[in-house]
Amino acid sequence: MAVAGAYAAALAAVAAGLAAPAQAYEGTGAVPGAGHRAPHWAAKDSGAPDVRFRGLSAVSRGTAWLAGTQGTVLRTTDGGTSWRNVSPPGAAELQFRDIEAFDARRAVVLAIGEGEASRVYRTDDGGLTWTESFRNTDARAFYDCLTFFDSRHGLAMSDPVDGKFRILSTSDGGRSWQVLPSAGMPAALEGEAGFAASGQCLVSSGPRDVWLATGGGAHARVLHSADRGLTWSAGDTPVPAGDPARGVFALAFRDRTHGLAVGGDYRADQASPQAGALTADGGRTWTTAAGSPPAYRSGVAWLPYSRTAALAVGPTGTDLTLDAGRTWKTVDTGSYDTLDCTPDLGCWAAGEKGRVARLES
Numbered sequence: 001m002a003v004a005g006a007y008a009a010a011l012a013a014v015a016a017g018l019a020a021p022a023q024a025y026e027g028t029g030a031v032p033g034a035g036h037r038a039p040h041w042a043a044k045d046s047g048a049p050d051v052r053f054r055g056l057s058a059v060s061r062g063t064a065w066l067a068g069t070q071g072t073v074l075r076t077t078d079g080g081t082s083w084r085n086v087s088p089p090g091a092a093e094l095q096f097r098d099i100e101a102f103d104a105r106r107a108v109v110l111a112i113g114e115g116e117a118s119r120v121y122r123t124d125d126g127g128l129t130w131t132e133s134f135r136n137t138d139a140r141a142f143y144d145c146l147t148f149f150d151s152r153h154g155l156a157m158s159d160p161v162d163g164k165f166r167i168l169s170t171s172d173g174g175r176s177w178q179v180l181p182s183a184g185m186p187a188a189l190e191g192e193a194g195f196a197a198s199g200q201c202l203v204s205s206g207p208r209d210v211w212l213a214t215g216g217g218a219h220a221r222v223l224h225s226a227d228r229g230l231t232w233s234a235g236d237t238p239v240p241a242g243d244p245a246r247g248v249f250a251l252a253f254r255d256r257t258h259g260l261a262v263g264g265d266y267r268a269d270q271a272s273p274q275a276g277a278l279t280a281d282g283g284r285t286w287t288t289a290a291g292s293p294p295a296y297r298s299g300v301a302w303l304p305y306s307r308t309a310a311l312a313v314g315p316t317g318t319d320l321t322l323d324a325g326r327t328w329k330t331v332d333t334g335s336y337d338t339l340d341c342t343p344d345l346g347c348w349a350a351g352e353k354g355r356v357a358r359l360e361s
Helices: 002-017
Strands: 040-045 053-058 064-068 072-076 095-101 107-114 119-123 131-135 142-148 154-161 164-170 202-205 209-213 221-225 233-236 246-253 259-265 276-279 299-302 310-314 317-321 329-332 338-340 348-350 355-360
Touching: 053 107, 053 338, 053 348, 053 355, 064 095, 064 107, 064 348, 064 355, 072 095, 072 107, 095 142, 154 202, 202 246, 209 246, 209 259, 221 246, 259 299, 259 310, 299 338, 310 338
Parallel strands: 053 095, 142 202, 246 299
Antiparallel strands: 040 355, 053 064, 064 072, 095 107, 107 119, 107 142, 119 131, 142 154, 154 164, 202 209, 209 221, 221 233, 246 259, 259 276, 299 310, 310 317, 317 329, 338 348, 348 355
């Protein structure tokens, strides 16, 4: 396949570039290269410098959706050259933290917060109009993340209510939602919750498997369901927890068995040792990355057509693994909160101060 071949060449360029000192590229936005133009984050002007984008859904190299503070939703269909503000009307007080797009016209966005601040909206016309399809009426619930298995079936998760994480389900593309029974959900640990940091605390792979990342409790755990959220099992990770600011912030699974977890302590003045972990058994057991990301990371994504390459992002930089998460190298020092990649090699990242970029070479 021509695309896969081109991608393999790009990965080789990245691997060669890792031999160069990362500090030589500090502030340039470039992945270190060895006498060539290596793949790098190319900044795109979102036109929204006051917005922090923690929600990102990449459809292709040309089309991507952003969701952030001040009830903001942006969409590009020209590779980031221009962005259209397609924010739902009357949403300026909301905090959008996750967005899942099916194409250039259809998307579902999640607002987070206690009680009625947690809402879901859907558009079928590229954001020209939105329909509010869910508003949380339980003051104890706080929704964090969304994921979709396909264009119809999806889930949203809330921090624990009555001692268990709460799961919403849709079978009509996010037009309506139902709370799933909690009988198959294990009890939450004291202080355990999810992190609405990047839209990656709830992720899916394939038609039925879904994983939920936690922190705040005595252990940072990953919960797994193989039946679209009806029953769950929990696995401990080596990522440090035991504090409301620590735990697993983001997950990425390239299939139903191989996954990556990143996180740490989001406080800038706190170290984040063992901020990465990996699994090869669907999340039942997790291994510490021998060379973990050097700081807190809030987003992670596998690179398309690769069984071993992935990127992780956070406020202090981007890290690359070429060995399926066993070791990581910092390849950029820019601040990003989340990222997403598509089969046509469209990898995007977004974060504070309206930052958005696409991986280019």
